[in-house]
Structure formats: C-alpha cells, structure tokens
Amino acid sequence: MKTCVGSEWCRFGTQDSTGLGVKLEQMTWGSWMPHKFKIAVSGCPRNCAEATIKDFGVVCVDSGYELHVGGNGGIKVRATDLLCKVETEAEAMEVCAAFIQLYREEAWYLERTAPWIERVGLEHVKAALFDSDQSVPVLAARFRYSQQFMQDDPWAKRAAGEEAELHQHLAEVRPFNTNVQQMEFAK
C-alpha cells in the first residue's frame, strides 16, 4: 500500500489519498493472494504514488476516483488498464474488494495481476465485475467475509496488554535496602 500526501498536504490534491490508503490497507491486510499485490492511491493525476504500475491503483480526480488494474513496475513494466471511474470512496473500496476477490478466485497460483489480465483479457474482468449489478457486491462480500478470519493482528494484542509481563523488570536490586538482604540465600 502506497499513497502520496494528498489533499491534506499537497496543493494539487483533489481527495484525501492518505485517508483512503489507510482504509484500503485496513480492509486488505492479511488476505491470502495468488501472488503479492500492490495498491497505491495518488491524490491527483500527477500520480506521485505511481498508481499506474500497481496491481490496483487509484487516481483521485475532481469528480471522484479512477480505478486502474493490472500494473507492474518490475522486470517487465506494464502500465495499468483503466477499470472504471467511481464517485465515492466507499465505491472505490467496494470495487477494490471485488477485484481482489475475482483475482483470488480466478488467477493461477503465483500469477500477478498483470499476466492474469493479459491471459484472460481486460474485457473478461470488466464483464465479470460489471455485466450484472450484483457481481461487485457479491464478490466484495465474499472478500470481506473471509477477511473476518484472516485479520489476526499479533501487534494489536500486544498493544492491548497481552504478555505485558515480558516487558516488565523481574525485580529490582537495591543494594542498600534491607528488604533485599532478606531475599538472599547463602549456599
């Protein structure tokens, strides 16, 4: 997950790209995928977060969000294809969840989105998502359902106090305190 600094910090920003990035990260972390999956959100078409070489890239514009898919920045560079435009953050997240779920269900193991889309064709992906109004909500619901079981955050548990004793001292030695003298044992 990568974002630019967005409307909060940049004079060109059209939407809160960092805020959407945080929400997408919270929605997607921990999910199992055929291969690694990169997401970016840029706050305007200057595209500082390089969203057009990511598996799922959001480019914010005045009228909403452009959603791009199937990019890759590695050995074989591939710019994304434009999947669709939406008006709200909630819709952008819904399409992201649905796209990820379609990729999880259809791509081969170890196949990134770029070769997957080249294999099946962008038209196939668009048809699977948009031919019926039901496809996006149904796929997104499947993604969210499975995430209930995958998002087990060990750091959150630690921050909430699990195993807190590991971070506490065993005791304290105060050489001139008579209480400690009583703890001593002669061999």
Place this chain on the structure above:
Amino acid sequence: MIGDWLDIGPVDQIAPGHARTLPVIGGEEIAVFHTLDNRFYALVNKCPHKQGPLSQGIVHGNVVTCPLHNWNISLKTGEALGDDEGCVPTIPLKVDAGRIYLLREAVLAKRAA
C-alpha cells in the same frame, strides 16, 4: 561457586526463548535469558558493540543476536561471535528447585562504564 546467591524468583517468569531484565540501583542492568533448550544465563544488558539492549534480542541456541546491529553474543561467555570482537560480563547463575539465583557479588560488581 562459593558466595551469596540472590534469589530472583521462579524460572517460569521467563518464557523459553525470551529474556527479562533486572535493574541494579547504582550498578548495571542485567538481562536474564531462558533458552529454547531450557538453559538460563545472565549477562550485563549491554551489547559490547554500542550498548544495545541484549534482552530485546532474538535468542537462538546459546546465542543472543543484538537488536541494533545483529552482533551475535555468546550467552555462555559474553563474547561476540564471528568476526566481531568484544565481550560483555556474564553473571554466574544457578537454578535450584525451580528458582533462579544470581551470584550476589557479580550482580553488585562495580564496572568501568
């Protein structure tokens, strides 16, 4: 070893593979380690490289890897392993009837800073 032993409590205070600390007022903090094969060691809690907190390192075998720059320190001897050179003082430790004891004079030893 002859001398006074300080009882620092039961062995189950330290989970295997972990370490906990024992501050010494006027002295140097001690790290007490419990290895995965159930041995216990105590060292001054300062890496010989740049004083990293060894108690926060990863314990493997009889070695702790410093969290700051990955030096490997022998828990038995306190010596840096591999190509690195340096040594941290060890504190004699014994386990008796489920409790951990440290040699008092080593705990209270005045060391050059």
